[in-house]
Structure formats: structure tokens, C-alpha cells
Amino acid sequence: MIRDITIGQYYPVDSVLHRLDPRVKLNATLLFIISIFLYETFYGYIAVTIFLASIIMLSKVPLKFILKGLKAIIIILLFTSIFNLFLSKGDILFHIGFLKVTKQGLHSALFMGIRLTFLILGSSLMTFTTTPNQLTDGLERLLWPLRRIKVPVHEIAMMMSIALRFIPILLEETDKIMKAQMARGADFESGGVIKRAKGLVPLLVPLFVSAFRRANDLAMAMEARCYRGGEGRTKMKPLHYGRRDMIAYIILLVYFAGVIAIGIYEKYLPYFNFKL
């Protein structure tokens, strides 16, 4: 049941995207998110959709697997859309009871829905194609300049990679303890809120105990290998930009410039009554 959450997972296949430098992917995700929120134009969204679709195809991650990740946030998505739909001021289209739907509301509900979906799809593509270790490596390098203003970049990156590494371990552990307690007749599914919350004690106590034990073991193992922070630390596999990464940056810039150009020159394109 817990395994169904695909968001943030790594999907191990071999594709161009998987082989890209993590820094490219981090920057690309950032640019992509900016490009979604930059303009509200029909043509702009066609460009974004085409870009996203081709990236999904390049990633070789099955579409079914990617869409499964959306299931986890569908509630947030509906919530945002419904709020936008009913609570926006503007020209009234029709009433449902005391709720009124406005042109502007419909418009922003639609756009918010699409934006959030694209946002999740875009950023989960990054985690699908990048291992947690690569991700934190990339982040560390990108944030390196911040060390000048005394930001402990290495420590933050290390904490992040440990936290990410522990997610699957703790999920597995949860699964195991849950099963062990179910074998002792525990029931995690039925009953009211209070009974269910109480029912979680046999799961949470062992989980916390094991998390602390693991943290302790890890700290000990790191110290035994003379870990003492980032000062003077070198990497076994330092990040290097290759030809592939340069091409990726060029494509990315062309895409970004394209979206901006569409935003600016939209009025010259054939009119499409999308703004209602």
C-alpha cells in the first residue's frame, strides 16, 4: 500500500535523461517551473506541453508510472481548482445554489489545474531520472558559492542525501512492522478516528526506536571512517559537464526563449478565444 506512492522515486532505466549531469536537470526543472508560471497564453501552453511530452518520451519512464504519481496529489489539485472556480470575483456565468461561477474563476481554475499538474510532472521527472545521490551532488555543486556567506552547503547536502536514502529504508521498515503487528492481530484499517490513532502506537513506537538505532549506527560508521564534514573533502566521481550537457543547455535555452517570445508576440498569432 505504501509502495504505491511513486512521486519522488528513482526509476532505473537507461536513457539520455538519466545520463545527463544532475546540475543540468536541476537548472532545467527550475527553468521549466518558471516557464509554466510566466504567461497565461494558449500558444505558450502548447509549447510547454510539447516540451514536457518530448521529455517524458526521452526519459523512457512509462507514462503509467508517471501518472500514478499524480494520484497522491489529486486532492490538492481538486481543492485548488474548486477554490479558484467558486471564489474568484468577476463576470458571473451561472449559479449553483449560493455559489457563483465567474468567467475569471473558470479561467483560473483551469490554468491552476494545468499548472500544478505540469509542475508535479516536471519535477517528478527529475527525481525519476536522477538518483538521490546525484541529486544532492548536483545541488551541492550549484550551491557551492553560498559557502562564501557561511552557508554550510556540504552539511546541508549530506543531510539531504541521508534523509533521502532513509526514505525507502523506513518505508520498508514500516511495512515490516505493520505486517508483524498484523500477525499479532493488530487492525490498522477499521474503527473510528480515535481507535485508528491509538492503533498506530504499535507501529510508531518500533518505527521511532528503529530510526534512532539506525541513525546511531550510521553516525558511528561515519565516524569510524573519519568523516568530519566537508572541509578538504574530495569526490570519487566529480561532476563534469560533457558535450551532451551542453546540447541539453542549448535546447533548454531555445525552449525558454521560445516561451518568452510566444508570450510577447501572442497578439500577432491567429486569435484564439481562450481568455473567454
Next chain:
Amino acid sequence: MQIVFDHVDYVYSGGTSFEKHALRDINFKIDKGEFVGLIGHTGSGKSTLIQHMNGLIKATGGKIYYNGEDIYEKNYDMRSLRSKVGLVFQYPEHQLFETTVYKDVNFGPKNLGLDKLEADLRTYEALKMVGIGEELLDASPFELSGGQKRRVAIAGILAMRPEVLILDEPTAGLDPKGRDDILDQIAKLHKESKLTIILVTHSMEDVANYVDRILVMNNGALVMDQDPRNVFARYKELEEIHLAAPQVTYVMNALREKGFPVNTEVTTVTEAKNEIIKRLKI
């Protein structure tokens, strides 16, 4: 026949690149009161197999019967199955959570909906069975030694009075003395309470002294199902799947090769000792 596996298949995460065929066409029957060893290399599917026995994992193909009833039948009572087939997981001490030993062991019987008196009775009984003295009843389970914790965890399952007891690597991480203690206690349970016992392990040494039947798994399939003598005789095949017969089997085979006419079918150190003494006196 208490437990029947009929062409059981299990596939993890079907349809994605994580797909793994964990069990392939498993067939066997276990009778009431048997003491069975389930052996296989790490990742051979032992743990997956035993979780099918109390319905924690649902097979993707095939059928499982408990006391003649199909456990995947619509109205089958899974919770009562779980109380009858007690499953002790690997490192069971990691599931302890209560403030006292007594309360922790009491968790299982309480979940069965028994009245307080009956639940208490079973708790005391189970703790006695595993050899935890009354002075430890009010201790925190987290203060106990490793071996004690494990015995308390096993008592937590026994307190439900199961008909079948499955133990997944009950000796992992214990010292030799702790190992023998646990195994002796399990053998005692089998003898005195007439429990059906399934002992999962990757060490032949562990089971050689105790079980009367061994199931060997490799790569999700059941490759051997015989008594220990016959399984150990196939020690060359065992080695191919990264297992080994007990050391006495190797000693006896080596002696025989050197022209010392001993019976190679002995399974325990004591039997081997007697056999050698017998031959020396000729």
C-alpha cells in the same frame, strides 16, 4: 493436511521495471504436528513464502488451503487465520512497543477479543513457555538483553495459542548459546504442545538436529522436499545453490573417501560420534 500450497505464484510490482518473480509454482502439503525446516539462500523467496501462510501477502496465482478451507475464499476470516498461524518475523524484537514485557505479550490475546482473565492466562503461559521469569514481567522490553527480547517477542505470538508456529530466522544475530536456547525451546514446544512448526533458516546446522523434513528453495522455486538425511546426501546440489550440508556430512564423506567405511547418512554430531566409535571397535 493442515497447510496446502497449490501452484502458488507471486510476482512483485508486476508490469514495471521493478517486476520480480518471487515465487514460482510452489506445491507442498504440511501435516498437523510436523516440524519442517525451510531453507534457502538470501533472496530465494523463503520470507515471501511464509507470509502467504497467514495471508499477509496474497498470491498472484494458485491456491492456499488451511485445514481444507481456501483462504482466498470471499468470506474467509483472515484475522482468525492470523491467530491460528503464528508468524514470528525476522528480528521480532524490533516489533516490541509496550511499556512492560507483560503488556507487550498481552497485545496479541487482547486483539483476539478475549476477556481479560483468559488474555492474562495466555500471557503468563506464553512467557513461561519461552522461559521468561516473573521478575521480568514489569520490566521495559527495551531494557532486556537481545536474547530475552527475542523470547518476549516469540511469547507475543505464542500468547495467541496458534496451531502453527512459523519462525523466520529465529537465531539470526544471537550467540551460540542464545541460538541453542531458542532452538531447544522451540523443539520443546513442538514436543509438548504438539504445535506444527516451520523453521526458516539458511543454516543447515540449525535444523539438522531438530526437523523431520526439509524444504529447500532456490530462486523462488521449491527444489527439494525430503527428510534431512536425503537432503544432505545431495550436498553437491546444495552447494550449487549456495547452501551447504552440515559439517558432519562433509567429515563423514571425507572419511569414507579415505577408505574408512562409515555411514555417511548421519545428520548430527552425536550420531556421527557414535558411528565413528562403532566403526573403530571392529
